[in-house]
Amino acid sequence: MMKITWRPITLELKNVFRIAHGASARRHNVIVQVEEGLGEAAGVAYHNETPERIIAYLQTVHLAGDPLHLVDMLAQLPQGGSRAGRAAVDMALHDLWGKRLGHPLYRLLGLNPADAPPTSFTIAMDEPKAMAERAAASGMPIIKIKVGSENDEAMVRAIRRATDARLQVDANGGWSREQAAAIIPRLAQYDLQIVEQPLPAGDIEGLRWLRAQNPGVPIFADEAIKTPDDILAHAGAVDGVVIKLAKSGGIRAAVEMIALARALGMQVMIGCMVETAVAVTAAAHIAPLCDYADLDGPLLIANDPFRGLRYDGARLLLPDGPGLGITRRAD
Numbered sequence: 001m002m003k004i005t006w007r008p009i010t011l012e013l014k015n016v017f018r019i020a021h022g023a024s025a026r027r028h029n030v031i032v033q034v035e036e037g038l039g040e041a042a043g044v045a046y047h048n049e050t051p052e053r054i055i056a057y058l059q060t061v062h063l064a065g066d067p068l069h070l071v072d073m074l075a076q077l078p079q080g081g082s083r084a085g086r087a088a089v090d091m092a093l094h095d096l097w098g099k100r101l102g103h104p105l106y107r108l109l110g111l112n113p114a115d116a117p118p119t120s121f122t123i124a125m126d127e128p129k130a131m132a133e134r135a136a137a138s139g140m141p142i143i144k145i146k147v148g149s150e151n152d153e154a155m156v157r158a159i160r161r162a163t164d165a166r167l168q169v170d171a172n173g174g175w176s177r178e179q180a181a182a183i184i185p186r187l188a189q190y191d192l193q194i195v196e197q198p199l200p201a202g203d204i205e206g207l208r209w210l211r212a213q214n215p216g217v218p219i220f221a222d223e224a225i226k227t228p229d230d231i232l233a234h235a236g237a238v239d240g241v242v243i244k245l246a247k248s249g250g251i252r253a254a255v256e257m258i259a260l261a262r263a264l265g266m267q268v269m270i271g272c273m274v275e276t277a278v279a280v281t282a283a284a285h286i287a288p289l290c291d292y293a294d295l296d297g298p299l300l301i302a303n304d305p306f307r308g309l310r311y312d313g314a315r316l317l318l319p320d321g322p323g324l325g326i327t328r329r330a331d
């Protein structure tokens, strides 16, 4: 049997992270190790992913065999229970595979790291003035603004005046159909690249209706997209989808979902949760397959114990070490 261990970790956020679902100053994730491979599970409340639930999943995982037979190893993962927990073990198995083979994951997948799109930088909800100051101070060329409040237009206007960055908005499902149809054309005048999850997850007919109104901004689904079936159900209803390892259940499933979305003519954004360099670097290894990246998790955390993905402004610099290429900061 392969050795699996885990350790809960508390992440302190640099700024209170406020979105349409609620606000948090810290997050509780779980770091997983399979032999020398590392993974991470994000405890995202709206996914019902608590550390307890993640650990309950990890206790059901029993792996045996040759880690070089990655597909066989992944096939042993229980499909029920915590998707974030499954994602963490999938990451750790990819890390272990790469470490045993002595190559970075992106190279084993045949990907050119220079093809990774630049990341957006997220500005959580706050007073418009504070949001504008944070956006300007970041110097980042792509800003994702969390909306879905009473103040959406004031926030976007203030940030537009403070920066020339390309702007995306993410409502996290916080608008009704009528609100979305009214506000999106107003926000479009501030030159938006993307509007993410304008309607609650599951309102696919609403998205189809909204898109048919020609709101002037490409619409992406995020919270609604967890499985290949979700992508199929959203075909024609959105312009693109947001894939995250914690939602898909890992790297293997994410790669399959990216291929499916592309086959259906959708654009793809690779995203992350509030996660350390472990999970976000894992996502960055497959970013070259995607059109957009939202991989700023480590930039939002004050106490990341890991080092992996680095940033040159918005440009993603993948580590060259074997597997995911993660090291511990204490090292």
Ligand code: MG
Residues within 6 Å of the ligand: 170, 172, 196, 197, 222, 223, 242
């Ligand atoms: Mg989102």
